[in-house]
Amino acid sequence: MNSELEKQLLRVQKPASYTGNEQGAVRKDKNTVDVRFAFCFPDKYEIGMSHIGMKILYGMINERSDAWCERVFAPAEDMERVMREGGFPLFGLESGEPVRDFDIIGFTLMYELCYTNVLNMLDLAGLPVRSKDRPSLAPLVVAGGPCCCNAEPMAEFIDLFMLGDGEDVMNELIDLYKKYKADGGSKADFLEEASHLTGVYVPSLYDVAYHEDGTIKAVTPLKTAPAKATKANVADLDNVYYPTDFVVPYTEIVFDRAVHEIFRGCIRGCRFCQAGFIYRPIREKRPETISEQSRALCEATGYDELSLCSLSSSDYTHIRELLNMLLEWTEPRKINIALPSLRIDNFDRELLERLSAVRKSGLTFAAEAGTQRLRDVINKNITEEEILNTSREAFAGGRTAVKLYFMLGLPTETDEDVKGIADLAQKVVNEFYRNPDKPKGKGVQVSVSASNFVPKPFTPFQWEPQDAKDEFVRKQEYLRSCVTTKKASVSCHTPAVSALEGVMARGDRRLADAIEYAWRSGCTFDSWEDSFDYEKWLAAFAAAGLDPAFYANRRRDYDEILPWDHLDYGIDKRFLIREAEKAKKAKTTPHCRVRCAGCGANKLNGGRCDARRQTDF
Amino acid sequence: MRDVRLIFEKRGLLRFVSHLDLNRAVLRCLRRTDIPIWYTEGFNPHPYVTFALPLPLGAESVNDVLDLRVVGDIKNREIVEKLNAVLPDGLRITGSCEPRAKIRELCKAEYLFFFSEATDMDRVRAIVGGGELMSEKPGKAHGRKVMKTVNLLEEVYACAYDGHTMKLTLPAGSVKNVNPISLAEELEKKDGSVDCRLVRRTELLTETGAFR
Structure with a gap:
């Protein structure tokens, strides 16, 4: 690590998250490897280091003698300031060397609200954020993770997406890259050949045309790209790579x-x-x-x-x-x-x-909805009786706290369903006091956590409108008013955050302009409430000429071409329609x-x- | 069951690992060996490891001290070998002994401050010789959190110079403790030429000698 940067480290919180000398960190001689891979997690160290996917792929790539994988996390705001002021580019934790000199930069997209962090990290690395502005083969910018199942909002920034299980396709991709690097092949040729690998999606090889109303008219593959990009599937988990060692952090992380x-x-x-x-x-x-x-x-x-x-x-x-x-x-x-x-x-x-x-760990129920009718709509097969029975036994065993998870804004939800959440919490409280063996001198604490429903691609609810932000606010207030006992506490997610997630989850590639605008106006760490700025995002949508409601709050027809229809995750659309219809009938x-x-x-x-x-x- | 005192050093990038994080890292390293550690017998059993004096974030140390409780008849030499085999770069056990001094007897520590070539050492000598370097630190008064101003140079037991290196012996321990990193920072604030590149704690002391 640069000694000047080392000195600056004392100015930031948790400096040990930037030194990369943890137990289990892999160091190699860069002159002995052909491919240097920067595994970038677009959130803070304590989040990224808890991610199992990174642990698997980090170990797997480093098993290869011809490749070296290093870890990179989004620097926290204080570290970013130090880096920008001092002109220190984004670096790999293991070598301390600039990420822009690596061969492949791989992001994992775990949630939609990390997108501005991806742009910020590319920028901190000293690279143009748009794929078309990076003409050379290296560094190749790739992405994987669950959000790739609708990769379209990030299509302009990422050269290539890896769909599904990463283990096999990662090795195939590195092999192919190595060949192109040795032969001095072009990025365009590489991307075209890579698009034939199962589990690879190259967005620039698909042309998207739109109807006047903004919906998609057609998605056309270019050159020899397949009509549909299919997710990778690892057939046998007993014989696939699993790490025998982890990088063990010094600082505390979420799941250590x-x-x-x-x-x-x-x-x-x-x-x-x-x-x-x-x-x-x-x-x-x-x-x-x-x-x-x-x-x-x-x-x-x-x-x-x-x-x-x-x-x-x-x-x-x-x-x-x-x-x-x-x-x-x-x-x-x-x-x-x-x-x-x-x-x-x-x-x-x-x-x-x-x-x-x-x-002893806590007792948590993901009931998801407050009434049996709505739980049937979402196919959550847990009954009130099961929750109460288990609570009763847990109380008899000496526990005094129960957590209940719910979602607001599920399809067909009425105020009665919202009230049902409060009723269920009350019943759990009553169960405690009905219990003859209840711990003496102790009260009960029922924590109700209500998140906001975001319809997601490849689910039976992918055609459903999301509740508008104000409707979430109203439902949260109504829920709070229904809870009369002091033994139950209610915590809710910020509606504006869920609204943005709703736009990104089912967005198309035109969102790129809004994402870039929001990032340029200062949005990063959108999933962290203290840095989330909804006004800036609204300005970004306006500047890009886009209406967030078109993406989040609109009901789609079954025959509309969805932005992720050319990605094949194995889930049959007819099955999703069957499930959607059954949901309507509870x-x-x-x-x-x-x-x-x-x-x-x-x-x-x-x-x-x-x-x-x-x-x- | 017996206690063994391990002498260790914490150097290089490990200086960015805080005291609590170091504690956890050492516990994990112990678990990777077959050293027969004694576990506490409470609801949540854990090994018994005590550091003589926390090291401030950013400083290196040599001749640092931690106590460990073991069971069985394992020899000290074996403990040191087994532990050194698993400790990360920058952390190393350099010796062991029976604990003689009690932790509360620890009252001083010796530090080396390494300054860059550009540092005007005459200015450093003048400031340190002046015996006053004020620093603000969070403290408590009447149960409330307040900022307290303290003189970092109120008690200096020994002071020596060798080129761009300064050796200071300062109060340390549970009664009165001077943070050497704050001292370096305040020196830098006092004079623009001062650039302290590294602080190393070289010895823990009792009234009568090295803490062992």
């Missing part, structure tokens, strides 16, 4: 622990949940593989907590077998196992006791193990989906 992904995909089919659809089909990892790999990981990192990660842990077929296998070595080592998104109702109590022997769809709903994603996996394997349920 060993983590293991136990399966990909989700059988539940909650209609609002994008992750539940775009990570399909279900692919499970064998318990032996998980236990073996996570043991190596804990030994290498020294972590005392292991988190099992998936979209719904208790839907893992071999969960009991796995936990017994893990506990055998975690208990003597005093390693705590964290099982987020666990359904307690169908779980055996003895196992649960052993899990919580070290530390009809539920059983989860994938009860009956296959025909989403179509198994075609990505040679027809195989682990939801249909023999189960022990």
Whole structure:
């Protein structure tokens, strides 16, 4: 690291997030590698370092002797000031060298509100933000992550998107790049050839024409680009790369622990949940593989907590077998196992006791909606009875706090549904006082958290209008007025933030002008409430001649061409329409193990989906 | 069960790792070894590791001290070898002993200040020799948070110079503690030529000698 910058580090908060000398950080001799990869996470260190995707790809690229992957995070405001004042360009944490000299710069797009940070990081690196202004092959700017399923708002800035599972396609891409670099090939030729890889989408190879009303008339592939770009799918999780070591940070990060992904995909089919659809089909990892790999990981990192990660842990077929296998070595080592998104109702109590022997985690229900009717609309199969039963048992066991998660603005929602949220919270409070074994001298605390629904691509609600900002404000106020007990507290998300997310989630590539304008007028860290500036964004939309309501608050017809229709995530549009129609009638769809709903994603996996394997349920 | 005193150094980029973060990093490193650590017996068992004196963010240290409680009959030499095998660059155990001095006996520390060639050392000597360098730091008065002004040079036990290096012995410990990084910063504010590149704590002291 530059010694002048080192001296300046004492002026900023958390300087250890910029020094890159953590345990497990990979250092190589740059003269021995062909491809230098800058893995950029467009948010602060403490967020990015918690991201499992980065850990996997960082380890995987660095296993190659011909490539070196370094980490880059968005510098916080104070560090950005130091860098801009001192003329220090964005650098890779491992080498301390400027990112603009790397071969490939890869961003992960985890949420829509990180887009201005991507532009800011490119600018801090000293690069033009628009793809067309970077004519040479290096540095190639690529992006992956869930937001790529509607990559269009970022299409003008990113050279190439990686759709779906990153493991296989990343290696194919690096191989191809290496070939072009050695032969002195052009960026245009490289992009055209890359577009033939499964999991690669090159936005500049698609021409978008619009109707007069602003909707899309046609998306036409150029040159030899395929009509549809298909997401990459890793078929066998037991044989795909998983890191045996993590970079272990010095400073505290959001999730500072060993983590293991136990399966990909989700059988539940909650209609609002994008992750539940775009990570399909279900692919499970064998318990032996998980236990073996996570043991190596804990030994290498020294972590005392292991988190099992998936979209719904208790839907893992071999969960009991796995936990017994893990506990055998975690208990003597005093390693705590964290099982987020666990359904307690169908779980055996003895196992649960052993899990919580070290530390007790909180009790959280994602009820999502306040009435059974609305929970049926969104296909969230949790009943009021289940919530109350589990709360009762938890209270009897000595717990005094329950968290309830809801969404406001779901399709077909009425004020009765909003009031239902308050009613449910009250019932949980009542359950506590009805309990004869309740802890003496302690009150109960029910925390209600209400977020704002944002319709997302590749869900049955992708055609739905989002509530306008003022309607969210009204519903939040109404919800607060319905809560009469002091034992329940309500916290809500900022409506303006959700409104912007709504625009970006289903936006098209014309949004580029607004994103660039907003960034140039000072917008960064839009997902952080203290830096979010809605007025600037409104000015940006006006300057770009765009109406945010067109993107967020408009109902689309089933036959409208959507900005993401030329991306294939395996989810059949006819399935989404079926689900959308059932939602309107408040009809539920059983989860994938009860009956296959025909989403179509198994075609990505040679027809195989682990939801249909023999189960022990 | 016994306590072992480890002498360590924390250098280079590790100086940007805060005291609490260092504590966590050392605990994790211990878990990566098979050193038989004694765990506390409370609800949330954790190893027993105590640092003699927190080092301010930005400073290096050598001859720094931490105490560790172990069980079984592991030899000190083994503990040092096993731990050094897993410690990150910049952190190294350089010795070990039975704890003799108690932590509350620690009252002074010796520091080296390294100045750039451009620094006018005569000015540094004049300021330090003057015995007054005021600094504001957050403190408490009548239970409320206030800014307090303190004289960083109120007590200087020893002072020596060698070219662009200054050696100072200052109050340290739980009773009175002078932050050497603040001292360097205040010196830089006093005179535009002063440019302190590095601060290193070289010894922890009791009234009678090195803290061991």
